[in-house]
Amino acid sequence: MRVQLPIPSVLFVSAWLLAGCGQPPPATFVLNEKATKLLIPEAQETLKQVLADNFGDPNQLVAWQKFPIDYGAAQPGPDNKDRDADGWRLKEGRNLYMQHCLHCHGVSGDGNGPTARFLNPRPRDYRQGVFKFKSTQAPFKPAHADLVRVLKEGIPGTYMPSFVLLGDEKLGMIVDYVRWLSIRGDMEIKLYNELAAAGATPKDVASTVENLLQEAKEDGGKRPGKSELNRKTIDDVMKGINDGLAETVETVASDIAESWAKAEEPESVIAPKVKRTPPSPASIDRGRKLYLSQVQGKKTQCADCHGPAGRGDGPNTEQFWPIPGTTPERKYETVGLHDEWGFPQQPRNLTRGVYRGGRRPVDIYRRIFAGIRGTQMPGFGGTVLNDEEIWDVVNYVLSIPFDGKASAYPTEVETEPKAEVADVRKQEAGDRGQ
Amino acid sequence: MNRFWCFFFSGAAAIAVLFSAIGPSYGWWFPGASFSPLGAQIDDLFYLILVITSVTFIGVHIVLGYILWQYGSGKPRRASFLHGSHALEVVWSIVPAGVLLFIALYQMDVWARYRVKSNFDPAAVAHPVAEVTARQFEWRIRYPAPGKTLQDKPQPDDLYTVNDLHVPVGKPVLIKLRSEDVLHSFFLPHLRVKQDAVPGLSIPVWFQADKAQVYDLVCAELCGWGHYKMRGQLTAQRAEEYKAYLDELSQTQFDDGVAAKKNDE
Numbered sequence: 001m002r003v004q005l006p007i008p009s010v011l012f013v014s015a016w017l018l019a020g021c022g023q024p025p026p027a028t029f030v031l032n033e034k035a036t037k038l039l040i041p042e043a044q045e046t047l048k049q050v051l052a053d054n055f056g057d058p059n060q061l062v063a064w065q066k067f068p069i070d071y072g073a074a075q076p077g078p079d080n081k082d083r084d085a086d087g088w089r090l091k092e093g094r095n096l097y098m099q100h101c102l103h104c105h106g107v108s109g110d111g112n113g114p115t116a117r118f119l120n121p122r123p124r125d126y127r128q129g130v131f132k133f134k135s136t137q138a139p140f141k142p143a144h145a146d147l148v149r150v151l152k153e154g155i156p157g158t159y160m161p162s163f164v165l166l167g168d169e170k171l172g173m174i175v176d177y178v179r180w181l182s183i184r185g186d187m188e189i190k191l192y193n194e195l196a197a198a199g200a201t202p203k204d205v206a207s208t209v210e211n212l213l214q215e216a217k218e219d220g221g222k223r224p225g226k227s228e229l230n231r232k233t234i235d236d237v238m239k240g241i242n243d244g245l246a247e248t249v250e251t252v253a254s255d256i257a258e259s260w261a262k263a264e265e266p267e268s269v270i271a272p273k274v275k276r277t278p279p280s281p282a283s284i285d286r287g288r289k290l291y292l293s294q295v296q297g298k299k300t301q302c303a304d305c306h307g308p309a310g311r312g313d314g315p316n317t318e319q320f321w322p323i324p325g326t327t328p329e330r331k332y333e334t335v336g337l338h339d340e341w342g343f344p345q346q347p348r349n350l351t352r353g354v355y356r357g358g359r360r361p362v363d364i365y366r367r368i369f370a371g372i373r374g375t376q377m378p379g380f381g382g383t384v385l386n387d388e389e390i391w392d393v394v395n396y397v398l399s400i401p402f403d404g405k406a407s408a409y410p411t412e413v414e415t416e417p418k419a420e421v422a423d424v425r426k427q428e429a430g431d432r433g434q
Numbered sequence: 435m436n437r438f439w440c441f442f443f444s445g446a447a448a449i450a451v452l453f454s455a456i457g458p459s460y461g462w463w464f465p466g467a468s469f470s471p472l473g474a475q476i477d478d479l480f481y482l483i484l485v486i487t488s489v490t491f492i493g494v495h496i497v498l499g500y501i502l503w504q505y506g507s508g509k510p511r512r513a514s515f516l517h518g519s520h521a522l523e524v525v526w527s528i529v530p531a532g533v534l535l536f537i538a539l540y541q542m543d544v545w546a547r548y549r550v551k552s553n554f555d556p557a558a559v560a561h562p563v564a565e566v567t568a569r570q571f572e573w574r575i576r577y578p579a580p581g582k583t584l585q586d587k588p589q590p591d592d593l594y595t596v597n598d599l600h601v602p603v604g605k606p607v608l609i610k611l612r613s614e615d616v617l618h619s620f621f622l623p624h625l626r627v628k629q630d631a632v633p634g635l636s637i638p639v640w641f642q643a644d645k646a647q648v649y650d651l652v653c654a655e656l657c658g659w660g661h662y663k664m665r666g667q668l669t670a671q672r673a674e675e676y677k678a679y680l681d682e683l684s685q686t687q688f689d690d691g692v693a694a695k696k697n698d699e
Contacts, residue, residue, distance in 0.1 A: 100663070115659065154572055154596055161572040162596040165665060276690035279590075353588055362691030391690075402590050 027058040027098070029108045032127060032185065035192035042238050043200035047191055050249055055184045058107055061094060063087040066253050067183055068261040069176050093177030096170055100163060101178070109181030111341070119159050122343050126178060127185020129256070130340060130374040133357035134263075137270060138370040138379045141263040147175040149358070157354040183256055190252045199237045208233045270366045274387045279395040287396025290389055298384055300393070305337065305376065310350035310400040316376075317347060340374040347377075353401035364394045440502035447495035451488075465623045469649065470642045473626035475544045482540070486533060554640050555606035562638070563601050565610040568618035568631040571660035573597050573651065580680045584610065586636065593683045597666040602676045603646040611637040619655035622668055628654055643670035 029051070031037055036047050056062035063071035063086065072089025082088060098107075104123040106113040111125035124131070133150055134142030151171045154162035163171060199208065209229045216223055262268055277283045289295050291302040291310075307313040317336040322329045332338050339345040348356070357363050357372070368390050369381030381390060457463050468474045505511075547553050562584045565576040575598070578584040579591035601607045611620050613631035620639060621628045627641045643649065651666035671679060 103659075152596075156574065159570070161570070161660070161664075164597050165667060270691075272691050275692050359594060360687055360689045360691075362689050365691065398590065401588065 027107045029055070029057055029184070030110065032110070032188050032192070035189045039192065039195055039200050040202055040205055040234060040237075042234055043195050043241065046238070046241060046245070047188065047195060050191060050245070051184065051188060054187070054249070054253075055180075058094065058098075061087065061090055063090050064253070067180070067257045068264065069180055069183075070172075071176075089173050090177060090180060092170075093173035093175075093180075096166070096174050097177045097181075100166075101174065104159065109178065109185055121158050121345070122341070123159070125185075125341055126182040127189060128340065128374075129182050129186040129259070131182075132372050132374055133363075134373070135270060135366055136263050136268045136370075138373070140268050141260050143263045143269065144172075144175055144179070147178060148172065151175065153358060155356045157352075157356050179260065183260065186256050187249075187252060190256070191249065194248050194252065195241060198241050200241060205230065205233050205237065208237075270369050270381070272362065272365055272369075272387055272391070274391070276361050276365075277388060277391040277395060279399065283392050283395045284399045285396075286389075287392035287394070287399075290385065290393050291396055298389070300380060300384060302393075305347035306350055307347075310397075312347045312349035314347060337376050339376075345375060350397055350400045361391075361394050361398070364397055365390055368393055368397075437503060437506055440499055440506050443502060444495060444499035447491070447499075451492065454488075465650075468624070468626050469645050469647075470625040470627075471644070472544070472548055472642065473624075475547070476626045479541050479544055483537060486537070548640075551638060554608065554638070558606040558608040558640055559638070562608045562610055564599060565612060565636070566599060566620065566631075567612045567614055568620065568653065568657075568664075569614035570616065570658045571653070571664035573599065573620075573664075573666040574614075575599050577680060577683070580677065580684060586610075591684075593680065593687055595683065597651075598669065599651060599666060600669045600671055600676060600679050601643060602673050603643055603670040606640050606642045608638055608640040611639050616657050617655050618653050618657045618664070621652050621654035622649055623652070624649045625668075630655055643668065646670050646672055646675075 031044065031048065036044055039047065054062060054064050063069075065071075070089055071087045072083065072092070074086045074088070075083040077083075082092065097105075103113045103115045104119065105111055105126070106116065106123075109126035111123040113123065116123050129141060131142040131147070133155070134140075134146040136143055136146070148168070148171050150160070151166075151174060152162060152164040154160050163174075166174075196204075199205070209226065212224075212229050212233070213226065290298055290300055291306075292308065293300050293303065303314055305312070305314040305316045307317075320331045320335055321338060322331050323338075323342075332342075332344075334344045337345050337347065348354075353359075355363065357367055367377065368385070369379055371377045371379035380393075381387075385393065453462075464477070468477050551559065560583070563577065565584060567574045567576070573596065575595045576584075576588065577593040577595075578589070579593065582589070582591070599609070609620075611629060611631045612635070613633045615633065617633070618631040619628060620631055622641060625641050625643060627639065629637060629639045631637065647670060649668040649670065651668045653661055653664035655661075657664065
């Protein structure tokens with residue numbers, strides 16, 4: 001028996017099967033929605049051109065030597081064809097990035113790859129040049145080694161897996177490409193700020209035009225057309241921008257280059273000056289009191305966010321917070337804290353024993369000393385707490401997941417509750433009972 | 435069309451046999467000989483079943499080819515009516531059942547050694563080397579502190595790593611396998627060990643690596659889009675190297691950074 005298939009249906013099925021084959025569109029860097037896209041089209045073009053000239057596009061990278069990045073000097077030889085031209089490290093880093101990182105972090109490093117919208121927490125958007133887990137002082141960029149460490153260890157509690165088996169050389173290249181993407185995004189935002197300050201926003205242009213119309217009206221002379229005035233204003237603004245553009249780009253790039261170079265200096269690293277206090281019951285108890293702001297003159301306010309029992313449920317997580325930089329002030333639609341990228345963010349639940357930035361005592365010391373960039377976690381080092389006090393808090397934080405008998409560091413607090421501590425214990429017990 | 439189907443089916447079978455025969459020399463086979471005693475036994479079982487199925491496969495295809503040759507000539511001939519054969523039905527039920535029963539009984543020993551906990555090495559059961567927690571898309575590993583026993587709940591002095599499981603060489607070791615999110619499968623191809631990781635369960639898995647080297651650890655259960663890159667490695671080390679590794683891990687993990695000179699080291 002022969003099955004008669006109508007020809008149209010055959011064509012339809014083949015077309016359906018073949019759909020999706022063929023070349024995908026080439027990867028391109030997208031403009032920043034929260035910066036460049038807010039400028040007038042002419043300024044957008046200018047900014048786009050600056051970025052294209054200095055950074056290229058994913059298929060044609062430009063290695064701008066201004067930045068402290070090892071782009072890879074040529075190593076010509078018969079065996080290494082892929083290393084015969086300058087910038088091979090950046091290229092190789094890009095290839096690895098495209099293979100391992102792109103689907104979450106996006107081609108432009110904007111944390112908006114194809115899988116990003118399914119993830120919570122969201123993948124990092126590198127373009128602000130802000131990274132959470134680093135060993136350097138609060139305002140500084142992360143050191144190269146910090147980013148390698150994140151790639152090696154992954155970030156437990158998030159979707160970031162470990163890439164440790166790629167090996168140091170490849171990880172180094174990925175980190176350099178990520179730093180380069182971050183610099184590119186940072187340039188874009190900073191140049192946007194410059195251009196916006198020079199009046200290249202639709203709002204500024206409109207108000208200038210409005211003023212000119214007003215003046216013309218008062219002069220009573222010939223009334224110029226609105227579109228003509230608009231054209232003229234834009235031309236003036238763009239002329240002002242283009243005249244100083246080279247210099248502006250140079251200055252902004254120098255600032256960014258300097259900030260990344262500074263992160264590599266040994267004195268930028270937070271190194272505790274005193275050894276960790278052994279996690280004795282007494283030290284844990286002192287840490288607990290500091291955590292609960294029960295020590296005179298030491299307002300740590302840890303419990304306001306992390307909660308009295310460390311569950312990440314402090315009172316600050318139950319308020320609606322204003323969006324920074326909005327006038328008139330608007331509030332976030334979701335309750336609780338938000339990070340610098342505008343996503344809801346929970347203070348760490350310290351009872352879980354999951355430490356995103358690493359579980360070494362020095363990691364937690366650095367989080368407390370310098371805070372966490374991009375979040376509401378402030379730094380306490382050198383201002384509120386001294387080294388010994390930070391170690392006490394570290395010891396307390398590390399002891400939280402192990403309460404009672406399960407703890408290798410059973411606290412005196414358990415057996416001989418002191419007055420004020422006992423209150424908290426009761427409260428915790430109440431929390432648990434609910 | 436006279437004898438087309440005869441050549442088609444016999445040819446397909448012949449090609450399958452040919453490819454299976456030359457496969458090993460092209461590396462289309464196991465990743466080398468097994469590196470564990472149990473793995474060798476599992477291979478033996480595999481080869482036994484391979485022999486049984488190959489004999490059956492070739493036999494069936496010879497008969498099929500013969501019948502197609504004989505009756506596919508296109509000569510008109512009357513079919514003879516047959517109301518079944520009791521003896522034949524008994525034979526073709528009993529023989530495969532006997533083969534299956536033989537396999538079922540024959541493999542019990544190896545299965546029990548691999549899966550029945552009372553047969554595990556008591557020393558390995560008493561001191562599991564690590565807890566391996568699979569999650570999308572990595573293997574998180576928790577060792578007990580050197581000289582201590584792994585507890586079900588994390589302990590303050592536990593040691594943590596990711597994707598790189600170290601075990602002592604040449605003796606049975608046991609890990610506790612967990613999953614944080616979805617089904618994964620802990621697969622050590624060189625040791626012929628494969629065990630699903632199921633969320634909510636802590637599954638004991640034992641194995642023995644006889645050679646001190648690095649083995650592949652892969653996920654063998656499609657667990658999401660990143661399944662293919664959920665790779666780890668198993669490093670089997672001599673006792674003193676293993677101890678040194680754990681000591682170093684311990685030192686790194688409890689580092690207070692006071693001696694740190696360079697960035698984050």
